[in-house]
Amino acid sequence: MFAEERHAEIEKILKKEGKVKVKELSNIFSVTDDCIRKDLKVLENDGKLRRTYGGAILSKDYPLQREVVDRKMYHVDQKERIAKKAFEHIKENETIFLDISTTNILLARLLANSNKKILVVSNMIDILQILVKNPLITVVGTGGTMHSKVNGFMGALTIEYIGDYSFDKAFLGTCGIDIRDSTFTTLGAEDGLTKKAIINNSRHKYVMIENEKFYFNESYKYAHFDDINGIFTDKKPEKSIENLFLASDVQIYHL
Template sequence: MFLEERQEAILNLLARDGKVRVKDLSEMFKVTEDCIRKDLGALEKQGKLKRTYGGAVVRRENLHMLEVSKHRNTDVEAKRRIAQAAVRLIHEKDMVFLDISTSNLAIAELLVKTDREMTVVTNMIDILVVLARNPKIRLVLKLKPDIAFVGAVGVDVKENSVSTYDIEDGINKAAIVRVAKRAYVVAEARKLSNDGNYNYTSLDTLSGLITDSKPADDICEAAEDYGVEIVLP
């Protein structure tokens, strides 16, 4: 087998199983473990996998959505479904926190039509602009909310981590998660295979994860182990 064929076969195994071991690959392809390590090193440099001790795992996609409001037209239906599920959790006269997130902007667009009285705390200008049209909603900046919805660039259920793209944004999200009585992360299902640059909290600090479609069984089981409720539309 040529080097390129072997490396392609390694990537196929990785796509199927999620991880590979140097020892197993060495036996499978009848080459030395050092040869396999070189293969994995070359593939890592190409951005096709991430090396680990004794093997390699799938390289998780890293997203850099630096200007959140520009992405309000991305995954519109998924965000709408997430927003509907989130709004059902809000009680009359609740204090609600909505941080910088296009999913939270979708929540605001539903809340502006509500007849319920509530206080909304936010640090996103777009949300302030939307909710200012409803006189029953009191808008303030950062107190201690009854329920908080925080956005994410990536959610790794198995690693118990929630990430964003920016450290300052992550610090703000983490602070709100700490003080809120209930905190939910709002994220499209595709973000369960994405990573951000900064892990701002662990899943087990949250009340739940609100997403647009049911995740795979292993992800649901991992969430359950952390006591995290998965909330669906």
């Protein structure tokens, strides 16, 4: 296999998994570790990835799908597992907040088909439309400035509305984590500041995160691991990342 062909295959793995490891790639392509390191350096110079200790992660030049309309059909199986586990933690008569998140859309569907009597506040239109079909659920929309790319509300007016509530539990979306300082990240300040308001007004805070997002981060840091009680994910992260969460007393929930 020519180097260019190997580079293309490495890119495919990266876009699917969000990360690669030198040892695994050397086994896949039957080449030395040094050969793979050179491949990764070439791809990093081309802006395709960012090298890490023992491997590489997806570069921001190859971002994960960002708009809700794109993400709804992405990793559905993983998101369903996350939603099912989160559903088990919602109790009768609780007041909960469902943040802008395609995984929370699936959680909303589970709630809409349940007999749980709860109050749900959300800033995402998809979630409100699903939940309003169940008469046992009191559904409240935050209002505020509408953002079409996420089909939801963010910003100052939304933050002001959130401040009038006290939530038993909040379930937040994320674009990834920054392992350098143990923070959760999102695309921009408006979403990040809205998430901070949700956290500040909730007793128990949970982040919904697919495994691939443990290896990707975005531009705005909205919470430190210490600010969160737990994460719901489709499978346990690798040991080094798991230890970061455990050091901050963050519970990891997965099926």
